[in-house]
Amino acid sequence: EAGVTQSPTHLIKTRGQQVTLRCSPISGHTSVYWYQQALGLGLQFLLWYDEGEERNRGNFPPRFSGRQFPNYSSELNVNALELEDSALYLCASRWTVYTEAFFGQGTRLTVV
Amino acid sequence: KQEVTQIPAALSVPEGENLVLNCSFTDSAIYNLQWFRQDPGKGLTSLLLIQSSQREQTSGRLNASLDKSSGRSTLYIAASQPGDSATYLCAVSTGTASKLTFGTGTRLQVTL
Numbered sequence: 001e002a003g004v005t006q007s008p009t010h011l012i013k014t015r016g017q018q019v020t021l022r023c024s025p026i027s028g029h030t031s032v033y034w035y036q037q038a039l040g041l042g043l044q045f046l047l048w049y050d051e052g053e054e055r056n057r058g059n060f061p062p063r064f065s066g067r068q069f070p071n072y073s074s075e076l077n078v079n080a081l082e083l084e085d086s087a088l089y090l091c092a093s094r095w096t097v098y099t100e101a102f103f104g105q106g107t108r109l110t111v112v
Numbered sequence: 113k114q115e116v117t118q119i120p121a122a123l124s125v126p127e128g129e130n131l132v133l134n135c136s137f138t139d140s141a142i143y144n145l146q147w148f149r150q151d152p153g154k155g156l157t158s159l160l161l162i163q164s165s166q167r168e169q170t171s172g173r174l175n176a177s178l179d180k181s182s183g184r185s186t187l188y189i190a191a192s193q194p195g196d197s198a199t200y201l202c203a204v205s206t207g208t209a210s211k212l213t214f215g216t217g218t219r220l221q222v223t224l
Contacts, residue, residue, distance in 0.1 A: 006155075033211065043201070043214040056211055090155055097143050097210045098163065101203075103156040 002026070004104035006091050012110045013081050021076040021107045025093030032074040033094075033101070034066060038087040046089075049074055081111045114139045114206045118215035125192055126223050133187040133218045135202035143205040145185050146212065147176055149198040156201065160187070192222045 005024045013019050025032050034046040045058035049068035057064075063079040072093075078085055088108050094101040115138045125131055135145070144163045148156040160169045160176045162185065168177040175188040185202055199219045203212040 004155075031210070035214075042216045043203075045211045045213070048211055050210075058211075088153070092156075092212070097205050100158055100161045101146060101212055102158055103148070105155040108153070 006104035010108045023074045023091030029093035033092040035090045114213045116215035122219040124221040135185040137183045148201045
């Protein structure tokens with residue numbers, strides 16, 4: 001069974017540009033979570049999607065947004081990139097709050 | 113607001129030693145607690161999930177305990193090996209927000 005997959009694995013963007021990151025959850029998982037892990041910092045919660053709806057978001061500006069598709073895959077969009085957006089972006093999925101969460105390998109975003 | 117703390121922040125032990133990693137959380141109204149390991153620049157690998165009604169879980173050389181009333185969990189690693197070197201993170205699921213709240217991790221190095 002395939003795990004959580006994220007694409008791309010790495011990308012480099014210029015300040016001010018926009019980026020889209022993608023996540024495919026484990027089959028059967030309806031909840032998708034996005035986290036940001038800046039270098040040397042902990043995991044910061046970005047967004048939670050469940051059944052196609054945004055259920056919760058962390059303390060991030062509106063230029064961080066996303067969506068979940070009918071097949072439960074998800075996109076994270078970041079507009080007007082800033083240097084401090086450089087980080088590892090991690091996606092996780094689980095079936096319900098009572099079950100195990102699984103993470104993808106992440107997307108390393110570098111903003112120059 | 114849920115806060116998760118992990119002690120120690122870093123730990124270096126010789127191969128073969130048994131060790132204990134600690135995790136504490138401020139809000140005891142959790143659904144469950146999950147332990148992960150993270151290798152440098154990689155995603156998170158799930159190690160153990162403990163439901164709020166459970167006291168401990170075991171997987172191979174790993175044993176995790178949970179004392180929900182005191183807001184504590186420990187991860188016991190038996191007979192440590194160099195391949196155990198990684199950052200270990202605990203995360204709790206709390207309340208209707210359903211997000212995983214992470215500690216800042218314990219960086220473990222197992223030396224030959």
